[in-house]
Amino acid sequence: MNPRLRSGQAVAEFDYLAVEDVSRHFGRRRALSRITFRADRGAILGLLGPNGAGKSTMLALLATLLRPTSGTIRYGDHVAGAHGAGLRASIGVLGHDLFLYPELTARENLEFFAGLYGLPDRRAAADAALEAAGLSDRGNDPVSSFSRGMRQRVALERALIHQPRLLLLDEPFTGLDDGSAAALGRRLQTLRASGAIIVLATHDLDLAEDLLDRAVFLRDGRMVHAADRPDALRAMYRDIMTRPNVASGLSRTNG
Amino acid sequence: MFAQIVWLVLRKDFTIEVRSLEIAYTTLFFAISCVLVFAFALVQEGRAPEGGAAGILWIAIAFAGTLALGRTFERERQAETLRALLLAPAARPAVYVGKLLGIIVLLLAAEVILVPLVALLFQAPLFAHPVWLALILLTGTVGFAAVGTLFAAMLVRARSRDVLLPVLLYPITVPVIIAGVRATGALLAPEVDAGVLQVWVALLVCFDVVFLTLALWTFEPLMTD
Numbered sequence: 001m002n003p004r005l006r007s008g009q010a011v012a013e014f015d016y017l018a019v020e021d022v023s024r025h026f027g028r029r030r031a032l033s034r035i036t037f038r039a040d041r042g043a044i045l046g047l048l049g050p051n052g053a054g055k056s057t058m059l060a061l062l063a064t065l066l067r068p069t070s071g072t073i074r075y076g077d078h079v080a081g082a083h084g085a086g087l088r089a090s091i092g093v094l095g096h097d098l099f100l101y102p103e104l105t106a107r108e109n110l111e112f113f114a115g116l117y118g119l120p121d122r123r124a125a126a127d128a129a130l131e132a133a134g135l136s137d138r139g140n141d142p143v144s145s146f147s148r149g150m151r152q153r154v155a156l157e158r159a160l161i162h163q164p165r166l167l168l169l170d171e172p173f174t175g176l177d178d179g180s181a182a183a184l185g186r187r188l189q190t191l192r193a194s195g196a197i198i199v200l201a202t203h204d205l206d207l208a209e210d211l212l213d214r215a216v217f218l219r220d221g222r223m224v225h226a227a228d229r230p231d232a233l234r235a236m237y238r239d240i241m242t243r244p245n246v247a248s249g250l251s252r253t254n255g
Numbered sequence: 256m257f258a259q260i261v262w263l264v265l266r267k268d269f270t271i272e273v274r275s276l277e278i279a280y281t282t283l284f285f286a287i288s289c290v291l292v293f294a295f296a297l298v299q300e301g302r303a304p305e306g307g308a309a310g311i312l313w314i315a316i317a318f319a320g321t322l323a324l325g326r327t328f329e330r331e332r333q334a335e336t337l338r339a340l341l342l343a344p345a346a347r348p349a350v351y352v353g354k355l356l357g358i359i360v361l362l363l364a365a366e367v368i369l370v371p372l373v374a375l376l377f378q379a380p381l382f383a384h385p386v387w388l389a390l391i392l393l394t395g396t397v398g399f400a401a402v403g404t405l406f407a408a409m410l411v412r413a414r415s416r417d418v419l420l421p422v423l424l425y426p427i428t429v430p431v432i433i434a435g436v437r438a439t440g441a442l443l444a445p446e447v448d449a450g451v452l453q454v455w456v457a458l459l460v461c462f463d464v465v466f467l468t469l470a471l472w473t474f475e476p477l478m479t480d
Contacts, residue, residue, distance in 0.1 A: 011344075063342055067479065089344035099339035101330075103271045115263045116343035118256060158339075 012086040014076025016040045017062065017166060017197050022071030024057055031057040032221045034071070039197050039214070041165075044188060046208050046230075047201040048237060049218035055201035056096070058218070059168045062199060063093050075166065089117060092164035096171045098155035102144035106135055106154045109143060110161060117162035129157035132187075149180035156187065166197045173204040181207055209233040217241075257352075260345040264353025265360075271330065272361070278326045282365055286319035290369060294376035301378065308379035309439035313395070313432050315369055316362065320399055321421050323361050324407040327354065332411045347475040355404040355470075362396045379443050387442055387452055394459035395435035399428050401466040409477050431466075434458045 017039045024032040032054045039045040047055045060066045061073060064080045064087055073080055075087055093099070100109050110126035119125045130139045133153040143151060152172070159167065169188075173181045181204075188211055192198060202208050208215075215233065217225040217240050225240045272278055293311045297304055331337035340350050370388070374381040381388055406423050410416040425432075438455035441448065 065338065065341060065479070085344040085346070088342055091342070093339075093342050095335055095338065097335035097338075099336055100334055101267065101271060101336060102334065103274050104267070108267075108270065112263060112267050113339070113343070116260065116340070116345045118344065 010086045011089040012075060012078045012165075014078060014090070014165060016074075016076060017199070018072075018074040019058075019062075020072045020074065022061065022068045022073060024054075024061060024066060025069045030221050032061070032218075035218075035223045036071075037214075037216050037223065037226060039199055041195045041197055042192055043213040044192050044198040044200055044211050046212040046215045047199065047218060048203075048205070048208070048215055048233075050203075050241065052220075053218040054221040055218055056170055057221075059093070059170050059199065059201055062166070062168055063091055064088060089162065090165040092159035092162065092167045094156055094159040094167070094169045094172055096174065098151050099158065100143045100151060100155055103142060105140050105142050106130060106133075106146070107139040109154065110158060113158050114161050119162060125161055129154075129161050132160075133157045148175040149177060152176060152180065152184070156184065160191070164196070166199070167191060169198070169200045169202075171202055171204075172200065173202060173207050185211055205234045205237055257346050257349045260349035261353045261356065264340070264350055265356045268327065268354065268357035269360070272357075278323050278361060279364070281326065282319045282323045282361065283368060285322055286315040286365055286369055287372060289315045289318055290372050290376065298377060303377040303379070306436075306440045306443075308373050308377035308381070309436045309443060311377065312369060312373045312381075312439060313435045315373075316366060316396065316435075317399065317425070317428070317432055319365050319369075320358070320362050320396075320403060321424060323358060323365075324400075324403040324424075325417060325420055327358060327361075328407040328411045328416075337408070337411055341478055347478060348471045351404060351408070351470060351474040354408065355400055358400045358404055359396055362400060363392070366392050366396070381439075381443070384442055384447060387447075387456075388439075390456050391435060391438045391442065391452075391459070394456060394463055395431055395438075398431035398459060398462040398466055401463065401470050402427050402431075405470040405474060405477070408474070431459065431462050434462065 019035055019037050022032060022035045023030065035058065037045070047058055049055055057066065061068055064084065067080070075090070078087055080087060104112070107126050107130065110129045111122040114122040114125040130136045133156070135150060135153060138146070138150070143154060146154065156172070172184060176184065185207060188198060200208065200211070209231065212230060213228070215227045215230045216223060217237070219241060227236065230236060290311055297307050328337070331340070341347065370381055373379060403424050407420060410419050413419055434455050438452060438459065441451045441455060
């Protein structure tokens with residue numbers, strides 16, 4: 001397969017993401033301990049767990065912002081250390097913070113990030129992103145004047161502006177009203193259908209239930225349960241998280 | 256691609272600053288206040304102590320620079336946009352150079368106002384040798400900003416970053432500030448010795464080369480974890 005090129009930079013192509021026995025320590029504190037899972041193209045994987053479970057650390061590792069203390073993260077045939085820039089060109093991240101400059105307009109933000117990702121026509125990329133966000137008529141307004149939902153839409157399109165193979169989302173439903181959350185859900189389903197690998201860390205189990213193809217439950221930095229096509233997610237979550245000594249072993253459910 | 260990223264980051268910072276003028280106002284206000292206080296304290300009957308003008312000029316530049324460095328990276332921290340910059344496939348040293356150029360432009364703009372003010376209040380003939388003055392200011396500013404940009408980026412996620420930045424920055428940049436003061440002082444001597452000036456400027460250029468090389472070399476690994 002010929003690699004995609006963007007401004008002379010090879011963009012990494014991969015069909016799956018495999019986390020193999022990954023641990024991450026911050027000094028003496030174990031943020032993550034021996035995590036193993038796999039996510040495939042055209043699927044949404046949910047990272048579920050309470051605050052402090054290690055979801056955001058896992059996303060930072062997947063985004064190549066952090067290095068595992070031990071274990072390996074494989075992006076198809078690639079590993080993070082050896083293919084830094086090429087891999088980053090294939091990854092889109094929507095963080096809990098939106099990664100947008102409030103003083104700049106939506107268009108300026110999108111054109112700036114299109115440039116950072118080496119897209120040849122920044123204006124066209126920004127136009128397409130604004131249209132996808134439903135904000136074509138507000139493109140020249142500063143982001144600081146937008147509502148939370150509008151900012152979230154711009155931020156999602158910023159994360160998608162380079163058409164990443166892997167999309168990482170950290171609590172994307174936070175602060176959204178029902179309509180905006182449903183629209184975000186529909187957008188994620190479209191992305192799944194287009195073959196993206198989506199990893200979603202969330203507390204919002206009701207919204208996640210209809211979206212997830214696979215759920216990985218984290219608690220105290222350990223993976224305590226994995227379920228394929230989970231249903232009754234809230235009951236499952238409550239059951240897993242209230243089990244005594246839940247961190248001592250991994251259970252699995254196939255839906 | 257490297258130059259394009261540098262330009263994008265610089266233009267973005269410049270656009271934000273032109274819209275808010277936040278760093279320009281705070282930096283200038285602080286630097287001018289600093290010069291005024293020292294002028295009232297030190298200038299007696301229209302006469303300033305020998306070497307006072309050079310020292311005050313560089314103190315004002317260093318303090319204003321520290322303020323500008325902190326605020327520039329505070330902006331990147333507020334919406335975690337520094338993470339977004341690091342997530343992009345762009346060469347990370349290019350991001351560093353873009354931020355560095357923004358700081359240098361800002362400090363040079365502050366110096367355009369500070370230098371005449373110091374010259375006026377301290378009766379210092381700073382403009383007698385404008386080319387030498389420009390060389391001293393440029394090389395000194397680059398050295399200070401090269402280290403400052405690296406440390407400010409490193410500390411952006413540290414809880415006590417406002418305290419740590421000057422604590423780390425000043426000991427490392429003391430040679431640059433001393434060289435700047437001595438070079439500016441030599442410029443103000445009744446008989447300007449070009450040989451002495453050349454030595455100080457050469458020293459400043461050496462600091463710039465060393466600091467820039469180290470910063471470009473260490474920026475990516477320091478920002479990765």
